[in-house]
Amino acid sequence: MLLQAALAPFSITGRLVIGVCAIVGALALFVGRALFACVTPRWHGGQIVRQAFSIGFLSLPVVGLTAVFTGAALALNIYTGGGRFNAEQIVPQIVALGITRELAPVLVALMLSGRVATTIAAEIGAMRATEQIDAMRTLSTEPFRFLVAPRVLAGVATLPLLTGVADVVGIAGGWAVSTWSLGFSSEAYTRSTVAFLEAWDVQSGLIKAAVFGFIVTAMGAFHGYRASGGARGVGHAATQAMVWSGVLIFATDYLMTSGFTEA
Amino acid sequence: MSAPELEWRSVRKQLGGRAVLDGLDLALEAGRSLVIIGGSGQGKSVTLKLALGFMRPDTGTVLFRGQPLPGLFRRRQAALYRQSGVLFQGSALFDSLKVWEVVAFRLLHAEGRPRRQARDAAIEALSQVQLGPDVADLYPAELSGGMQKRVGLARAIIGRPRILFFDEPTTGLDPLTAAAINQLITDQVRRLGCSALTITHDLVSARTIADDIALLDGGRIAWRGDRTQLDTADDTRVRAMVEASRAPR
Numbered sequence: 001m002l003l004q005a006a007l008a009p010f011s012i013t014g015r016l017v018i019g020v021c022a023i024v025g026a027l028a029l030f031v032g033r034a035l036f037a038c039v040t041p042r043w044h045g046g047q048i049v050r051q052a053f054s055i056g057f058l059s060l061p062v063v064g065l066t067a068v069f070t071g072a073a074l075a076l077n078i079y080t081g082g083g084r085f086n087a088e089q090i091v092p093q094i095v096a097l098g099i100t101r102e103l104a105p106v107l108v109a110l111m112l113s114g115r116v117a118t119t120i121a122a123e124i125g126a127m128r129a130t131e132q133i134d135a136m137r138t139l140s141t142e143p144f145r146f147l148v149a150p151r152v153l154a155g156v157a158t159l160p161l162l163t164g165v166a167d168v169v170g171i172a173g174g175w176a177v178s179t180w181s182l183g184f185s186s187e188a189y190t191r192s193t194v195a196f197l198e199a200w201d202v203q204s205g206l207i208k209a210a211v212f213g214f215i216v217t218a219m220g221a222f223h224g225y226r227a228s229g230g231a232r233g234v235g236h237a238a239t240q241a242m243v244w245s246g247v248l249i250f251a252t253d254y255l256m257t258s259g260f261t262e263a
Numbered sequence: 264m265s266a267p268e269l270e271w272r273s274v275r276k277q278l279g280g281r282a283v284l285d286g287l288d289l290a291l292e293a294g295r296s297l298v299i300i301g302g303s304g305q306g307k308s309v310t311l312k313l314a315l316g317f318m319r320p321d322t323g324t325v326l327f328r329g330q331p332l333p334g335l336f337r338r339r340q341a342a343l344y345r346q347s348g349v350l351f352q353g354s355a356l357f358d359s360l361k362v363w364e365v366v367a368f369r370l371l372h373a374e375g376r377p378r379r380q381a382r383d384a385a386i387e388a389l390s391q392v393q394l395g396p397d398v399a400d401l402y403p404a405e406l407s408g409g410m411q412k413r414v415g416l417a418r419a420i421i422g423r424p425r426i427l428f429f430d431e432p433t434t435g436l437d438p439l440t441a442a443a444i445n446q447l448i449t450d451q452v453r454r455l456g457c458s459a460l461t462i463t464h465d466l467v468s469a470r471t472i473a474d475d476i477a478l479l480d481g482g483r484i485a486w487r488g489d490r491t492q493l494d495t496a497d498d499t500r501v502r503a504m505v506e507a508s509r510a511p512r
Contacts, residue, residue: 044372127357134317135355138428139418140344140373 030222037142037149047150055116055151055217056158060165062111067166070103071095071173079182091182092192095174100201104166106253108159109212113245117220120151121241124224125234133225148221152214159213160206167202204260211256212249219245266329268293268426268458269314274323275482276309283309285482287323291426296452296459298469298490300504301479307462310479311430314460315349316340345373347426348419350448352434354411356403356418362389363399366417388417391454392447409440413447420451427452429461433468445471466508469493478504 075095082088124147127133133143171193178184220241227237267290274287283306291297301307312318313325316333324331333340356365364371366388367381376384386396392413403411412432419427432448433441445468452459452472461472469476469490476493478486478501486498494505 123359130353131351131355132357134315135349135351135357136368137317138315138344138347138349139369140341141368146372 026226027222030225031218033144034148034152034218034221037144038153042145043153044146044150047146048153051150051154052158054119055112055154056161059112059115059158059162062115063108063162063166064169066107066111067099067104067170068173068176070107071099071170071175072177074098074103074170075174075177075182079178088182089192091174091178091184092189093196095178096171096193096197097201099170099174100167100197100205102205102253102257104170105159105163105205105208105212106249108163108166108209109216109249110246112155112159112162112212112216113219113242113249116155117216117241117245118238120217120220121224121227121237122234124148124221125227125237128225128227129230129234148218148225151217151221155213155217156210157213159209159216163205163209164202167205204256208253208256211252215248215252216245219248265293266326267291268328269460270326270329271310271313272324272326274310274313274320274325276306276313276318276320278309282482284313284320287479287483289477289484291458291460292475293458294456296449296461296472296474298461298463298473298476299479300463300466300469300476302464302504305479306482307464307479308430311428311460311462314343315428316343343426345422346424347428348422348424349428350412350415350419350430350432352431354403354415356411356414358403360402361399362401362403362406362414365403365414366421368418369422384421385417388421389414391420391451392417409436409444412436412440412444416444416447416451420455423455425457427455427457427459429459429463429472431463431465432461432472433463433465438467441465441468442471448472466493466504 075091078091078094078098079088082090082094124133127147133147136143136146175184175186175189175193178189179186223237223241223244224234227233229236269291271284271287271289274284275282276284283304287306287310289299289310299307299310309318313320314327314332316337319333326332327339327343330339332343334342356362357368360368363382363385366385367376370376370381370384371378382399386399389396389399394410394413394417398406398410398414403414406414427448429448432444436444448459448461449472459472461468463469470493473490475487475489477484478498480500486496486501488496493501496502496505
């Protein structure tokens with residue numbers, strides 16, 4: 001009894017480590033299979049287009065609204081902060097830099113982890129619960145190629161495009177609030193933004209977005225594919241997909257930013 | 264003598280620490296319709312899932328035409344899929360697709376047939392299960408349970424399979440609809456001249472569909488005979504099932 005109690009922490013730690021290893025292993029296998037399905041034929045073109053429309057086009061309103069308000073709020077904050085050391089004029093430059101390098105890719109990815117990763121997890125989880133995935137296999141169609149690869153490819157392709165839109169709209173939000181209420185001239189604001197921005201600022205954000213696109217769609221598919229236990233399992237899968245894609249977005253954002261800064 | 268279409272040889276499978284199948288030996292002969300009956304939890308679904316490659320046996324082998332499944336790179340399993348059709352218990356229709364796309368799924372996505380041709384084939388398969396072309400452009404959720412079963416059957420038969428699998432084909436259906444589905448299954452199996460494996464606890468269904476009936480109990484085949492022997496079987500477990508099926512509800 002005493003020995004059991006003494007060993008309990010080791011038992012709990014061991015179970016935790018095994019659990020983490022199991023999920024990491026399952027995720028690694030899943031990602032490997034997903035990547036293989038993405039880069040080898042046969043591709044289901046119709047599915048890719050359908051998913052690109054769903055992930056990309058239908059996300060435009062939420063991405064646009066997020067970007068415009070973020071750009072506007074950022075401008076106000078920088079104006080207030082800059083005012084503390086008489087540097088209000090740096091608003092256009094910092095808004096442009098903050099939006100393109102960091103805020104647009106991260107916020108777009110986070111919005112899509114709520115809108116897309118959960119949808120993918122719920123869709124695939126419901127298909128798993130109702131034997132549709134098994135049915136697909138018996139119809140000589142590999143579910144990874146039909147369900148997972150199109151979503152991942154669509155995510156990797158559309159997130160940079162959405163981020164590009166968010167770059168423009170976010171900077172426009174900063175411009176709007178700066179010219180309407182902070183006393184900047186439209187021409188000077190635009191000139192400062194264009195003169196300051198470098199191609200790499202935009203490119204690095206778009207590279208991040210492509211990686212986030214993979215994370216959002218792969219996490220949605222991963223958790224949906226593993227869903228079990230009916231409606232409760234599907235709900236759990238959707239939640240897990242959102243939580244873990246969010247965590248991975250922040251973690252990879254730091255790693256990529258760190259890499260880009262050193263490069 | 265040629266090898267059976269499918270054969271389970273000394274198959275053992277544990278789930279949750281319990282031996283669901285415990286040395287199962289069973290064969291589906293070419294051109295025969297075999298129905299596996301048995302109570303809940305006796306391993307009927309597991310038997311089917313092993314053949315369809317959704318599970319692997321702990322020990323023993325499942326053979327397709329004398330060769331073990333799934334084969335190198337799952338090639339033999341893929342060959343079985345190409346030559347078979349499955350009617351799932353809950354129909355398992357793809358709810359984001361129209362009925363004709365569900366029925367023609369194999370033609371569209373596995374064989375890459377043109378949509379026009381696939382649609383015509385789907386409408387022909389729907390007519391085989393007594394559904395008109397008017398349902399082709401509906402979504403599965405717009406259909407009744409019986410119609411969904413018919414669509415599932417149309418999807419199973421569209422590629423002219425050599426083996427048909429039926430997983431509890433009448434579960435959840437009213438007696439009239441169940442009788443109609445049983446008759447459709449019998450007609451289609453006869454028309455295609457294929458082998459069929461059905462798992463069910465519905466003895467009415469078993470009597471209609473089967474050439475041969477096997478009772479699965481305790482993870483093994485406890486009794487096997489042709490359908491005419493079901494009512495006269497000496498086996499107490501078969502007698503209990505027959506009596507239970509006749510008892511007023």
